[in-house]
Amino acid sequence: MTPGDLATIFAETSELFEPTVGQTTDSDLHRLREALFPILLDVPYDTENGIHNLVGIITDDGDYSASYGSSFVRPKRIAIYDASIAADASAVVRAKAEAQWR
DSSP states (O other): OOHHHHHHHHHHHHTTSOOOOSSOOHHHHHHHHHHHHHHHHHSOOOTTTSOOOGGGGTSOHHHHHHHHSSOOOOOOOOOSSOTTSOTTOOHHHHHHHHHHHO
């Protein structure tokens, strides 16, 4: 499944929902979860171990652990910029550090 395929699936699914006006209800959230669950199951995620899938994003940790044997581990998000680069670093040092960070 390519990112484009996934974007298409989400776009088609979003057409099934009317915009929420005001506070969302439990019924609204339930409908969203029911629509997202099969999509997230199909998205390739844990290709190395084949255990986990993205339903862990929307599933209670206890329920997910019971189904898949362990908690869903959310990947760390890398910071956009390396804060360890000194403010007074030379242009060469800064460029090298920035290139290594990417």
